[in-house]
Amino acid sequence: xxxxxxxxxxxxxxxxxxxxxxxxxxxxxxxxxxxxxxxxxxxxxxxxxxxxxxxxxxxxxxxxxxxxxxxxxxxxxxxxxxxxxxxxxxxxxxxxxxxxxxxxxxxxxxxxxxxxxxxxxxxxxxxxxxxxxxxxxxxxx
Numbered sequence: 001x002x003x004x005x006x007x008x009x010x011x012x013x014x015x016x017x018x019x020x021x022x023x024x025x026x027x028x029x030x031x032x033x034x035x036x037x038x039x040x041x042x043x044x045x046x047x048x049x050x051x052x053x054x055x056x057x058x059x060x061x062x063x064x065x066x067x068x069x070x071x072x073x074x075x076x077x078x079x080x081x082x083x084x085x086x087x088x089x090x091x092x093x094x095x096x097x098x099x100x101x102x103x104x105x106x107x108x109x110x111x112x113x114x115x116x117x118x119x120x121x122x123x124x125x126x127x128x129x130x131x132x133x134x135x136x137x138x139x140x141x
Contacts, residue, residue: 008075
């Protein structure tokens with residue numbers, strides 16, 4: 001099972017406050033444990049929303065909204081993509097994670113859809129198309 005592990009933004013991350021050397025070292029050690037255990041598929045920190053944009057869809061129309069965005073607690077400061085056996089295992093890994101912030105922080109865990117989750121709507125033709133696209137993806141995120 002794959003899980004997106006989402007580090008929620010804080011007022012500090014949205015202000016562009018960078019982690020300290022100690023925080024970087026602790027997170028590096030944790031990431032090394034994830035890699036050594038075969039859990040981590042990808043992981044990155046994200047720039048503040050002031051450097052981002054959103055595209056809002058309304059029918060055929062597209063509207064671009066430049067950051068920053070309000071409500072930092074609803075934003076993402078970073079993520080991992082993990083492969084583990086269960087939600088419980090993902091939770092146990094998150095509990096071992098160093099605090100990603102300087103005060104209160106939050107990490108959200110969401111399971112990634114797999115092909116079988118879509119049932120009969122994912123026809124053999126659509127499944128083959130998806131597999132072909134995945135085979136052509138860049139190997140490193």
